[in-house]
Amino acid sequence: MGWVTLQAILPLGIIAGMLCIMGNAQYYIHKAAHGRPKHIGGDVWDVAMEKRDKKLMESSSAASLN
Numbered sequence: 001m002g003w004v005t006l007q008a009i010l011p012l013g014i015i016a017g018m019l020c021i022m023g024n025a026q027y028y029i030h031k032a033a034h035g036r037p038k039h040i041g042g043d044v045w046d047v048a049m050e051k052r053d054k055k056l057m058e059s060s061s062a063a064s065l066n
Contacts, residue, residue: 030038039046 027037
């Protein structure tokens with residue numbers, strides 16, 4: 001019975017390991033491309049607030065330079 005269990009668990013462990021590797025690869029590729037981790041569950045409201053925050057930060061930094 002032990003050998004049968006090993007034969008069943010080994011492929012499942014390989015599949016689970018590959019899923020973890022692919023998930024981490026997506027995380028690091030996105031972080032390298034955008035400079036920050038991906039916001040999970042972002043919708044239209046979150047995107048609008050990010051644009052607003054970016055615009056406010058740019059205007060405040062431009063005002064501080066003048």
